[in-house]
Amino acid sequence: xKAKAVLMDESGVRRALMRISHEILEKNNGTKDVVVIxxxxxxxxxxxxxxxxxxxxxxxxxxxxxxxxxRFRDDLTALPESQAILESELGFSVAxxxxxxxxxxLFTGRTARAAIEAVFSLGRPKEIQLAILIDRGHRELPIxxxxxxxxxxxxxxxxxxxxxxxxxxxxxxxxxxx
Numbered sequence: 001x002k003a004k005a006v007l008m009d010e011s012g013v014r015r016a017l018m019r020i021s022h023e024i025l026e027k028n029n030g031t032k033d034v035v036v037i038x039x040x041x042x043x044x045x046x047x048x049x050x051x052x053x054x055x056x057x058x059x060x061x062x063x064x065x066x067x068x069x070x071r072f073r074d075d076l077t078a079l080p081e082s083q084a085i086l087e088s089e090l091g092f093s094v095a096x097x098x099x100x101x102x103x104x105x106l107f108t109g110r111t112a113r114a115a116i117e118a119v120f121s122l123g124r125p126k127e128i129q130l131a132i133l134i135d136r137g138h139r140e141l142p143i144x145x146x147x148x149x150x151x152x153x154x155x156x157x158x159x160x161x162x163x164x165x166x167x168x169x170x171x172x173x174x175x176x177x178x
Contacts, residue, residue, distance in 0.1 A: 001159065001176045001177065001178055002176060002177045003174050003175075003176055004158065004174075004175045004176055004177050005174070005175040006172055006173070006174055006175075007134070007150065007152055007160070007173040007174065007175050008149075008150060008172060008173035009171075009172055010170065010171040010172065012150075012173070013133065013149070013164075013171050013172070013173065014049075014171075016133060016149030016150060017046065017049050017050055017053060017133070017149065018053055019149070020050060020131050020147040020148075020149060021050050021053035021054050021057060022057065023147050024050070024054065024100055024129070024131065024147060025054060025057060025058060027129070027146070028098055030058060030060075031054060031058050031060045031062050033096065033097050033098050033126065034054075034062050034097070034098045034100060035062060035063045035064070035065075035090075035092060035094065035097045035098070035099055035100070036050055036051045036054070036062055036063070036064040036065075036100045036102060037064070037065055037066065037067050037090065037094075037099055037100065037101055037102065037115075037119065038064070038065070038066040038067070038101075038102045038103070039066070039067060039069060039101060039102065039103040039111060039112075039115045040066050040067065040068045040069070041167060042103075042104040042162050042164050042167060043066070043101075043102045043103035043104055044066035044102075045164045045165070045166070045167070046102050046103070046104060046131075046133055046164070047064055047065075047066065047100075047102035048064060050064075050100070050102060050131065051064035063090075063091070063092040065089075065090040065091055065092065067090070067115060067118050067119065068118075069111065069114040069115045069117075069118045071118075072114040072115070072117045072118045072121070073110070073111075073114045074110060074113075074114070090122065093122075093123055094119055094122050094123040094124075094125045095123035095124055095125065096124075096125070096126050097125050097126060098125070098126055098127045098129065099119055099125040099127065099128045099129070100129050100130075100131055100147075101115050101116070101119065101128060101129070101130050101131065102131045102132075103115070103130075103131075103132055103133075104132070104133050104134065104162040104164075105132065105133065105134045105135075105136060105160050105162060106130070106132040106134070106135045106136065106143070106145050106148075107136055107137075107138055107139075107160075108138060108139060108140040108141065109139045109140055109141035109142070109143030110140065110141060112130055112141075112143045113141050113143060116128055129146040129147070130143070130144075130145045130146050130147070131145065131146065131147040131148075132145040132147065132148050132149065133149040133150070133162060133173065134148075134149060134150055134151075134152055134160050134162065134173055135148045135150070135151045135152070136151075136152050136153070136154045136160050137151075137152075137153050137154060138154070138156065150173070152175065154175070157177065157178055158175055158176065158177060158178065159175075159176045159177075159178050160173065160174070160175060160176075161173070161174040161175075161176055
């Protein structure tokens with residue numbers, strides 16, 4: 001894969017996540033009943049940053065956790081039996097809460113659909129909202145993000161790579177040719 005462009009550097013990612021944090025607070029009139037859940041892997045790190053931003057802005061912590069959606073994917077039959085995943089332990093209830101699902105890239109919508117199903121397996125939230133760092137289009141399901149860091153129209157021959165510690169050495173968003 002060949003790097004085509006740097007779409008966001010570290011400060012761009014930080015600004016986008018801060019804007020998303022403010023939009024979440026505005027839409028939900030503060031932090032009451034708001035919980036933040038990151039979709040493993042990179043969505044988890046982004047969720048932590050959003051929750052930290054909200055805590056700094058409002059001087060009030062919001063519950064934050066991550067969720068593994070592997071067993072809710074529609075391509076589960078392609079996964080080896082040894083990759084069976086146990087239900088996520090959030091440490092809080094989603095029942096009656098405004099759940100903010102966070103992920104790095106929204107593409108076909110299948111990951112978001114699986115995450116929604118995973119959340120419902122843990123209880124019935126009042127509402128689920130979707131926060132995405134990059135929306136690249138090409139939806140296969142009727143899924144849209146409530147909060148978007150940046151919309152980047154792409155071709156199917158391109159890929160978006162979100163780099164974020166601890167998985168990567170730097171924070172950036174790259175456009176790659178496949």
